[in-house]
Amino acid sequence: MKRILLFLSFILLAQLQIFAQETYSVDGQSYSLKTEVDGSLTLLWNTIDGDYRYFAKKGNTITELKNSKTNGRYQEEFKEALQLLTVDNPVHTDKVNLTLSSLREYVNTYNKQVDPSFSNERPSIKLSARLGIFAGVSNAIFTQNPNNTLLPVAGIDFELIDEVKLKRHSVVLRLKQTFGNDEFQYNATQASLNYRLKFVKTETLDVFLNTKFVSYTYSSRDDFLLNDGTLGSDSGGDFTAHGIFGLGADYKLGNGYLFFTYNDIVGIGLDSHDSFPVDFTVGYKLSL
Structure with a gap:
């Protein structure tokens, strides 16, 4: 059994890949965030206090992507934030949602427009x-x-x-x-x-x-x-x-x-x- 455990450990360590996770300061608050997309526009996220939080990083500026609710209606502030971040190579925000998969697709599209050689292949x-x-x-x-x-x-x-x-x-x-x-x-x-x-x-x-x-x-x-x-x-x-x-x-x-x-x-x-x-x-x- 000890040999089996060592064998499993060897196979696992040969394939092990850990999500990138670093600490960032956003509006005076420190957050431990995972990197979902790394490029000219970087997508960061994590679950914080049980809620999914998303952030976009361009240069040294990090912007939180929010969707607050007022009088029962979502304000979709994240769309305006994305438009400002991609003003040099605009990407339509009509169909983007505040979900990890939708934001990933949007950020990948922008990065590809900025740099045709950009690739963000995701392992299965x-x-x-x-x-x-x-x-x-x-x-x-x-x-x-x-x-x-x-x-x-x-x-x-x-x-x-x-x-x-x-x-x-x-x-x-x-x-x-x-x-x-x-x-x-x-x-x-x-x-x-x-x-x-x-x-x-x-x-x-x-x-x-x-x-x-x-x-x-x-x-x-x-x-x-x-x-x-x-x-x-x-x-x-x-x-x-x-x-x-x-x-x-x-x-x-x-x-x-x-x-x-x-x-x-x-x-x-x-x-x-x-x-x-x-x-x-x-x-x-x-x-x-």
Whole structure:
């Protein structure tokens, strides 16, 4: 499994491209903005406080593109701003909207008129990755845990994200170790492949549904109840394709993300032994 993880990391790093993002000062305010189009006229944007904000940069001047609402009508100030910025090579603003795709097309058109050699080809996929460590507790509801004992867990997450078309989706390889104690002598090493749907996504916070759809678990226990009523030992591995659901959240903190997951809440076709799921982990991940 370690070799597989290293191989995936190598492939990802060979293809990794990160959106350009810098800090700009606009009307006395500092904003961290992504570069969508870089040319004679540059298009900048980001989600700020949950709202999409767009800016056009020409020379050293940065103008915010706005569309305020007065008495129920949109004022479309961004069209006048674009007309002023492109007065040297006018581009009609009749059909332009205050959306990223529409503004991108408009800015590309202007840049092409100014410089026929201009090109802003967009890749169909931009992979990024995050690597994190976590720790927590679990009552391992999908194995026999007579006293519902909480056990410590720890591990790593390796997350792949497409930053172009699938920003709300990711695939996660999770390696998780469960540690037994004197009360419940159960140890397990699990490698699982997970899919995450980020149904809440903002500049600083993602909230997601996690689906574990395949896993391999090697476990051992020293207090297994045998058919004759005595205690014995048992160990072995199990490869399972299933649907186990959980919830989680990523919060941007510093150069990475603080993340929290509530794991193994419910599993399709799996016996939870009538136990309420207690499986929480918290950790920190960095972008690679």
